[in-house]
Amino acid sequence: MKKLKFPIFILTIILFITCNIPPKKISVSGQAIDAVTCAPIENAHLVLGNYRATGTGYSVDVLDETYTDANGNYQFEFKNASGSEFHIAGKANKYFDTDIYDNIIPEEKHVNNFNIHFTPIGYVNFVVNKVDSTYNSLHIAYQGVYGSFTMRVIDGWNKRDSVIIEMKGNQNNNLSFGVGKYMNGNSIYDKLEEYSVYCISNDTISFVLNY
DSSP states (O other), X not given: OGGGHHHHHHHHHHHHHHHTOXXXXXXXXXXXXXXXXXXXXXXXXXXXXXXXXXXXXXXEXXXXXXXXXXXXXXXXXXXXXXXXXXXXXXXXXXXXXXXXXXXXXXXXXXXXXXXXXXXXXXXXXXXXXXXXXXXXXXXXXXXXXXXXXXXXXXXXXOSEEEEEEEEETTEEEEEEEEEEEEETTEEEEEEEEEEEEEEOTTOEEEEEEEO
């Protein structure tokens, strides 16, 4: 029995050391840039989070946050945290919010480089002139920054109504319009049109619709 004491003692020391090894530092750096012009974005606010799976979804632990410098550069340095994935969310003036999910390698000497792309915001002021008084419903469908289409509805508009919509700046945006009238409690669309509108970043253009 005495022969077992030494191996057990050594095993205890090994487990103690292993359990008390400090987590490795992870370095993440890169640049915040305009998704269209590739120009650097100064003072973008970036938050690094660790997403952990729970029984009902995900929980988020904020590991670090920072602002980009004059050249759009940023850097995170944090200790390794267990979780399912890492997530960098960003906000910048005159840009849509953005986020990235990527593989961050938890090695102290490895530098993870990720450029974060921000899509600029442009504005379209849709001015609707009512020409035919029997039309009373207008649907505007436009492609959002993440690719999906969003619907805006103007019901019972007056002779001249307008609605301002945020769209992707410095690029073409796909639009479709449907104009209808209520008949027997149902909205019937008899005009469907599609357009492509170029929006300028941080500027508002007017788009006139005559129905």
